[in-house]
Amino acid sequence: MKKTLMGNHAVAVGAKLAKVDVVAAYPITPQTQSVELIAEMQAKGEFKGRYIKVESEHSAMAALIGAAIAGARTFTSTSSQGLAYMHEMLHWAAGSRLPIVMADVNRGLGAPWILWSDQSDTLSQRDTGWMQWYCADNQEVLDSILLAYRVSEQLCIPCMIILDGFTLSHTYEPVDIPAQEKVDEFLPPYKPMAAIDIDKPATVGSLPSSKDYFRIKRRQAIDMDKIEGVFDRSVEEFASIFGRRYGLTEGYRCSDAETIMVMAGAVATTAKEAVDQLRQEGKKAGLLYLRSFRPFPTKQLKGYAKPGVRFAVLDRSYSQGHHGIIFEEMKSALYTCNPRPGIYGFVAGLGGGDITVELLKEMWAEADAGKPGADETVWLEEAR
Amino acid sequence: MPRLEGDPNQFEAIKLSTRSMSEVHTGNWRSLKPAIDHSKCTNCMICWKYCPEACVQIATGSPVIDMNYCKGCGICAFECPTKCISMNADAGL
């Protein structure tokens, strides 16, 4: 059934279709409508799970950790400061191997206060052990939540579904809402790795030896490496039921491209237009859309790094004292390519600044001409 | 992989703690050892009640302190209403 949904509502509908047992969430702009809709659906009896109206994001994640250990399927959504406030608990969820799924509506981080979208909030959670999937439209938001549960629960790794604040969260788009029985077919009930059992009492999370800790982390890393395979198989199942297909990365007009723009999030839809215009001008432009930031899809990315290809990486975050975060990740992932490709870093749209077709074309042209230095970040500001 | 013993896929993702701490014998913490004078003991079981180690056995109807676990805190001797428990240097030390 097609409906016109804002991104935040696609989030809530996804959680409802996934038959989540426990939601714990705290309101923050621009995420609020997602939890409001969950509350509304619960009031109407459409959402059967519990919605715990916690007093903070830190407690939201703590409550989900408790619920997931008890064997429940869990969900929350947050944004910006809320995600930063959860930081400690993100590590705890991943280390406890709990397949919690969360939507984060991208918004910059203060100070100063900023309401508009960039990727600083999510990218600064890079090392928490969560998968991070970025979305480019509202259909992808809903589908990603279903896919996230399927993948997370097979590997017991939590997953963050990320959508741009306002650009997606508050923008209405037509979304195909799958039928509940189709979702049930795709998503079997959650079987936890270990759940609280009164008859077989066990302690979870007790203090290990260094050797045990090392091995637990090693296993976590090994399982994170398995995501690609599990993702691909899950996408095949998804495609056979719903007819839509996703990849950890997606290339657009890349096969003969000489300079490829790389980015995550809804800005990729603008970049497609920029690529089309550049192509019309006879330029060999392409777009590499990074859906998964964690795990970082190094293998797929290497497939695009043919000899002579340059990459123009667009960051909507900045690691002070270094560079844009995706730029650094790209350089690290492609370091072993022979020949090593030219990789150029651009920062734009921090705190919600417009990233227009013109700006993207300018970025492409600078990289195509090999203008920026290898260790330079180019800060691009929209002219208007 | 020489620096890693075994197959990391076989490492436990979650390590649950299910074995009892009673495998650990804390009796070697002790410097003072309680001794019950059963001729004076009234079997009131206050020593059992207040033992933080839960190591006073009462199954026989009179208290027996399990020296595998007793840390020698002395609460039993201090609280005993008939003062029938004495704390003495532990000969094992």
Add this chain to the structure above:
Amino acid sequence: MKLSIPEDELLSSGHSACQGCGATLSMRYALKALGKDTSLVVPACCWTILAGAMSRSSVCVPLVHCPFATAAATATGVKAGLVAKGNTTTQVVAWAGDGGTFDIGLQALSGAADRNEDIIYVCYDNEAYMNTGIQRSGGTPWHAWTMTTPSGAGSERPKKDLDAIIEAHHVPYMATCTPAFAEDMVRKFKKAREIKGFRFIHVLSPCPPGWKYEPEKSIQLSRLAVQTGIFPLYEIDNGKFRLNMLPVKLKPSIEYFKQQKRYKGLSPADEAQLQSSIDGRWRQLCDRHNAQPAVTTQVAKNTQHSVP
């Protein structure tokens, strides 16, 4: 053989608590009262260690470790998750120290109390951050020495009135208890288990290394804390306040202070100040108690039962 508290042990011997640990006795009594169908949630505190290092456990019930600030929130989630999976009987208990309750966990505690979550929250209060080596917490009493209040006068602020904060949340049941009054503690945990909604139990847990006394005196100090009026035993059941132990005459507080080297620097002026604040609070509690004469007789019975 007639025992005054249940015989079953759900705390195992061989745990790694210090000699004479009050927090361990508190857990022993709590589990005796609560029984096997209990699931514990423990934030950073002494019990993080006492519960056992990985692969071992010192309790015979499920236990979930959680970060410092999250005892009440994690317990909320465990309960919600169990209920979602069809288990409505297991009693979920958050078991936190004074640091995790008075200080870093207060926000989550307030949230859970405000939502009237169906859990028991226990604060075993040893009056400082003992697991990290005796630093001042909001639960540290006035003039008590800690590593972070090292001057002769000790802690410069009175102990935070946490119970008043909890009461302000209109919770169905709250109570104070301490190991010397084991029967009273068992009764309160049993009673709490029968009540639905948020229940709060504040346990004063003597700590030999942190309070600086010989471990044999843990029960004596626990008893003196009540007999001096420093830690009155009371419960508030559905808004009804009652003292559970009404000594004919309070013992002078110095009897309690002088046995603990953490009060070594107590000056006569400090002592007078403390005694006057204890007396003031005791009068207030007696007034509250006497304002509800309907329950007094019942209290008197409990009192007889619980005074050793």
